[in-house]
Amino acid sequence: MNALVLPGVYVPQEDTALLVEALSDEPVEPDTQVLDVGTGSGALALEAARRSAEVTAVDVSWRAVWTARLNAWLARLPVRIRRGNLFGPVRGRSFDVIVANPPYVPASDIRREPRGRSRAWDAGRDGRLVLDRICRDAPALLRPGGALLIVHSALSGPDRTLDLLRAAGLKAAVVRRRWIAFGPVLRARQGWLRERGLLSAGDEKEELVVIRAERPL
Template identity: 65%
Template sequence: MTPLALPGVYAPQHDTDLLVQSLRQEPLPPHAHVLDIGTGTGAVALAAARLGAKVTAVDISWRAVLNAKVNAALARLPLRVMRGNLLAPVSGRSFDLVLSNPPYVPSPDADCPRRGAARSWDAGYDGRLLLDRICRDAPAFLRPGGVLLLVQSALSGAEETLRLLRAAGLNADVVEHRSIAVGPVLRSRSSWLRSRGLLEDNDGKEELVIIRAERLL
């Protein structure tokens, strides 16, 4: 069942599909507690709920929160949806699995948008405004043996994500790749991306990666 995407909410795309694919390959304990950061339509959270997990989904957008709740009701799946900034709504809790498809697209604007559709993908000059926060804060929310699965573009520095997660004591590696055609957002700023050496001339491709980071026992 394809999730309903309300206007202004990020519709599931290649990165969503890649994250769900990796989620399905992840062994979960019975009744695992799962957190989805930046849930959007709830597509990834609902995929976890279908595996029998107890899922909490968080998004800063009221519209996304409503969208995820509607999709959970349509799918008849239990899903706790909370509004808030990244991990703030679940302070003090811990999870077996943390999932995230955060905004990660490099933007000429230094700050994340406060409203509008671009809020779902733009993440500052290097695309790392939210990635860095997740790398810094998420390890403390993992139970022993817990796993973080994160999808991002190679344009926003997968090696830096690995470095930060390893520095936090996690065992982190890139476990999946997918090359996709450059979409309309990147095409619209291709000259700027090329000037920064992030996009090769006539490349026309973007690489998505899944980073898996495990908290050791």
């Protein structure tokens, strides 16, 4: 996952690596249509493109779009990279695989929409500002037998993600889990998260999960 990352763009970390592992289990073939929503540096899109999938990547940040385009050019991989808000640029299309590493960190300041670098992680008071939209809109873009792979923190309600995806008619389950040390953002917020009951006094690690949801044939 070596990639150039422009200032203000999310640097691939443990959550990206966990999602790459889950993607490696999918039967990606040369005609497989893959969507990477919230692509950031393009790391996930490039992983799919290396397996000869037909890949489209979307991000709301122009810096992310240019970063992903630069990395695709350096890797000599064909990836369609579009600027837009979640699924807006791909309306009317359908996909075999959708991957998403959205912002999911609960944020105490909800008086304004996240801006700048914080858009890569701040996700409202419950961490679901973007997650709920993905759970609502992604199922309609999946082809029969297609799969959505989404990574987020256990602090952001995996059970709600599962419930929403199942309510949309998908078969959903947690397929990957990993505990990681707090990064800078969680370390800065751990006092507030403990006040809210999301962390215990002795917690020093965060659990990441990958949820796979499949549209029945």
